[in-house]
Amino acid sequence: MKIFNTLTRKKEEFVPITPGKISMYVCGPTVYNYIHIGNARPMIVFDTFRRYMEYRGYTVNYVSNFTDVDDKIIKKANEEGVDSLEISTRYIAETRKDMEALNVRPATVHPQATKEIGGMIDMIQTLIDKGHAYVAADGTVYFRTRSFDQYGKLSHKNLDDLRTGERELKVSGEDQKEDPLDFVLWKPKKEGEPSWPSPWCEGRPGWHIECSVMSKKYLAETIDIHAGGEDLIFPHHENEIAQSECTSGKEFAHYWMHNGFLNIDNRKMSKSLGNFFTVREITEKYDPQVLRFFMQTAQYRGPLNFSAELMEQAKQSLDRIRTCGNMLKEALETAPERDLNAEEQSAVDGISEFVKMFEDAMDDDLNTADAITAIFELVRSANVNVKTASGEKAPRKVVESFFNTLEMLAGILGLFVTTEDDAAADPEAEEIEGLIAQRKEAKKNKDFALADKIRDDLLARGIVLEDTREGTKWKRN
Numbered sequence: 001m002k003i004f005n006t007l008t009r010k011k012e013e014f015v016p017i018t019p020g021k022i023s024m025y026v027c028g029p030t031v032y033n034y035i036h037i038g039n040a041r042p043m044i045v046f047d048t049f050r051r052y053m054e055y056r057g058y059t060v061n062y063v064s065n066f067t068d069v070d071d072k073i074i075k076k077a078n079e080e081g082v083d084s085l086e087i088s089t090r091y092i093a094e095t096r097k098d099m100e101a102l103n104v105r106p107a108t109v110h111p112q113a114t115k116e117i118g119g120m121i122d123m124i125q126t127l128i129d130k131g132h133a134y135v136a137a138d139g140t141v142y143f144r145t146r147s148f149d150q151y152g153k154l155s156h157k158n159l160d161d162l163r164t165g166e167r168e169l170k171v172s173g174e175d176q177k178e179d180p181l182d183f184v185l186w187k188p189k190k191e192g193e194p195s196w197p198s199p200w201c202e203g204r205p206g207w208h209i210e211c212s213v214m215s216k217k218y219l220a221e222t223i224d225i226h227a228g229g230e231d232l233i234f235p236h237h238e239n240e241i242a243q244s245e246c247t248s249g250k251e252f253a254h255y256w257m258h259n260g261f262l263n264i265d266n267r268k269m270s271k272s273l274g275n276f277f278t279v280r281e282i283t284e285k286y287d288p289q290v291l292r293f294f295m296q297t298a299q300y301r302g303p304l305n306f307s308a309e310l311m312e313q314a315k316q317s318l319d320r321i322r323t324c325g326n327m328l329k330e331a332l333e334t335a336p337e338r339d340l341n342a343e344e345q346s347a348v349d350g351i352s353e354f355v356k357m358f359e360d361a362m363d364d365d366l367n368t369a370d371a372i373t374a375i376f377e378l379v380r381s382a383n384v385n386v387k388t389a390s391g392e393k394a395p396r397k398v399v400e401s402f403f404n405t406l407e408m409l410a411g412i413l414g415l416f417v418t419t420e421d422d423a424a425a426d427p428e429a430e431e432i433e434g435l436i437a438q439r440k441e442a443k444k445n446k447d448f449a450l451a452d453k454i455r456d457d458l459l460a461r462g463i464v465l466e467d468t469r470e471g472t473k474w475k476r477n
């Protein structure tokens with residue numbers, strides 16, 4: 001497996017610290033609203049990485065945080081006149097719902113900043129004791145950036161280049177810094193903000209310190225992989241390295257993986273441009289699996305352009321895979337048990353080629369775009385070898401080999417290959433579908449009283465109808 005390491009700017013062979021195990025930290029979202037589709041990209045990319053490494057036999061210890069103390073959360077809490085804990089609790093729950101819809105598995109641990117304050121205070125104290133941090137007169141604790149001579153190694157910036165851009169590094173209220181490059185580890189409380197006692201002042205942590213602390217606590221001082229969106233390389237990840245390496249004296253992470261930006265209609269996503277979408281908005285329009293699949297149609301490091309047209313293409317491509325999956329599943333029910341002829345045997349033997357194509361693509365820095373091409377090759381072969389137009393049914397072993405392989409490869413990408421849902425398996429499905437058809441007919445005839453009655457009668461039986469663009473769906477309450 002080769003991984004592009006941002007630290008060395010090279011594709012490198014992945015060698016874990018402990019054979020068979022991977023320790024991995026992925027920076028998670030700040031929970032002040034529904035997550036947007038840009039937040040979903042790293043979630044899907046690194047969930048796919050995790051699934052693939054597990055398929056390769058590794059045990060992956062996957063830690064991803066929720067930043068639950070931040071200016072944006074406090075602002076939202078003040079707007080709503082509630083406690084910031086209420087905001088973060090609400091949006092952690094909503095983020096988990098979106099993750100589930102996107103089939104992003106929960107991390108091994110999802111630590112939250114507000115529950116790790118003690119660890120942050122300890123690390124900050126260590127940095128002060130070692131001369132890497134200092135307390136300003138107002139109680140703010142700053143990291144002394146120049147005390148870490150490797151600062152800039154991840155973003156490939158040097159301190160003097162940074163100095164020329166230092167005006168941007170000046171933040172209002174941070175005028176007691178020794179040097180404009182220094183960054184905040186702890187800041188004093190302001191009116192209306194959550195705060196905790198500390199040896200320096202009643203206050204709250206800066207953003208960067210939480211990841212250094214959580215990575216160490218839940219994984220180790222040195223971990224295999226640290227990951228996130230490329231917008232985090234500087235300053236967030238650079239600052240994490242400085243804090244962690246100055247604390248432990250050891251390398252923080254061996255490999256740094258960063259996913260590229262997500263653009264909307266070839267423009268940067270922004271609220272002011274009116275092209276800002278939450279995952280919830282998109283998954284109300286599309287099957288969440290389509291969004292997941294769409295994100296995998298490009299290699300993760302490049303920029304990805306989101307548009308209605310490209311989503312439609314993704315939907316059609318995914319449908320081709322599912323049509324094949326459904327066809328295979330159905331064929332399995334009646335496939336005869338018999339020995340294979342030479343042609344059938346060679347079709348089954350050929351399947352391993354597609355698996356190899358898939359693995360080669362994934363081994364090359366998680367090239368999901370090429371891995372999907374391998375799945376389409378498998379689908380093509382399945383369609384040729386199982387859909388026997390001549391009428392003779394393919395034997396069970398052939399159908400099973402194609403179906404299991406398709407399910408396995410798509411499963412590594414977190415995709416489902418059949419569309420059968422619970423509703424179809426319901427013993428009353430036929431009757432309910434019949435009533436839904438009657439309701440549709442009634443609506444067409446503008447007999448809304450009858451349409452409503454059918455809906456209400458079903459509701460009384462605990463059956464909920466949902467009208468979607470693809471037609472009416474139902475589920476038991």
Ligand SMILES: [Zn+2]
Nearest residue numbers: 027028211236
């Ligand atoms: Zn982080």
